[in-house]
Amino acid sequence: MTHSRWLTCHAPPEKPSKVAQRQRELLRTRLARRLLGTVAVGALAGMSMACSPANSAPAGDADAVRTCGALTTPQGIEAARSASGADQEMMDRLVAACQGASSDTNMYDSLRAVMDSAAPTPASLASVQQTFPVTDEQGYTFDLTVDFALRSVTADPSGEAPGRTAAARDISLEMSIANTTTARNLSFREVSGITSPLDLPTFLLSAVYEEGDPVCTLVIETQRNCSWFLAYGRMESGITIPAGGTYDLTIGASPNGGGYPATLLGNIPEDAWAEVQASLAAPDGYKIVYSGGDGARFTPACGSDTLAPPIVWTATCIG
Structure with a gap:
């Protein structure tokens, strides 16, 4: 049987709401072509690629078998290492995966696991990969896991007056909630009287900049700390998370439900853009506000707003 779900000559299916997943899958595919393709074919026949430019069959079990066949002798291992550019540690892991496989399909899956673990994470300007434990006033507990990366911050003056610009950003975000309350379901209440999807329980992520930062003084024009909304994780209507269960939030970047990337910070003086851009790319911390x-079930992590309380705050809390 030939697999087409991962290693093919075509780009993987896009998942627009999962920017990070899309980028990582692309990197995995490139790395897989480089190793599975050049290791197998380069070691066996001196060719540089497993896939021809057109009319190519998807790689899968067959390439896995050819790869492992090439790695049965020291000469084959060295030829594969030279053809692929893989380091010795990677070659050792590939050989071990081949030796531990019990079938052609298992061989493919074992090699895939090696590729997945080797795929590099795209570079980012700033990031958060953390799980935040949260407890409400009734004793319900949950873990809010955030995987966020700010990829770029660029100027977009198209909708601004002359002499002004706006900041557009490219981001990736995944958020999930794990119910850690013993033997009890976890749910969140929708806001009545508001048009959907604004009524749905939402966790809004913002970058926080401390007092005196150029973002605060030049753009938002405050002498206190300030924040830049980045994206949100939203629960769908009627969701209940059972004890021990996990729910992946729906991701977006505009509070009204729009997708991302988006331009969300405007009225920036163009002559201060370089300074503001550098500041935006290096937040002092982050906050997550629950809407x-x-x-009122949550005690604010910073500030006193109990209607939309910040339940996570990683910057200095100065009001």
Whole structure:
């Protein structure tokens, strides 16, 4: 049987709401072509690629078998290492994966696991990969896991007056909630009287900049700390998370439900753009604000707003 779900001569299917997943899959595909393709074919026949430019069959079990066949002798291993550019540690892991496989399909899956673990994470300007434990006033507990990366910050003056510009950003975000409350379901209340999807329970992620930062003084024009909304994770209507269960939030970047990337910070003086851009790319911390019909259940992590309380705050709390 030939697999087409991962290693093919075509780009993997896009998942618009999963920017990070799309980028990582692209990197995995490139790395897989480089190793599985050149290791197998380069070692066996001196060719440089497993896939021809057109009318190519998807790689899968067959390439896995050819790869492992090439790695049965020291000469084959050295030829594969030279053809692929892989380091010795990678070659050792590939050989071990081949030796531990019990079938052609298992061989493919074993090699895929090696490729997945080797795929580099795209570079980012700033990032958060953390799980935040949260407890409400009734004793319900959950872990809010955030995987966020700010890829770029660029100027977009198209909608601004002369002499002004706006900041557009490219981001990736995944958020999930794990119910850690013993033997109890976890749910969040929608806001009544508001048009959907604004009524849905939402966790809004913002970058925080401390007092005196150019973002605060030149753009938002405050002498206190300030924030830049980045994206949100939203629960769908009627969701209940059972004890021990996990729910992946729906991701977006505009509070009204729009997708990302987006331009969300305007009125920036063009002559201060370089300074503001550098500042935007290096937040002092982050906050996650909860918006729902039951916001009062949480004690604000910073500030006093109980209707939309910040339940996570990683910067200095100065109001």
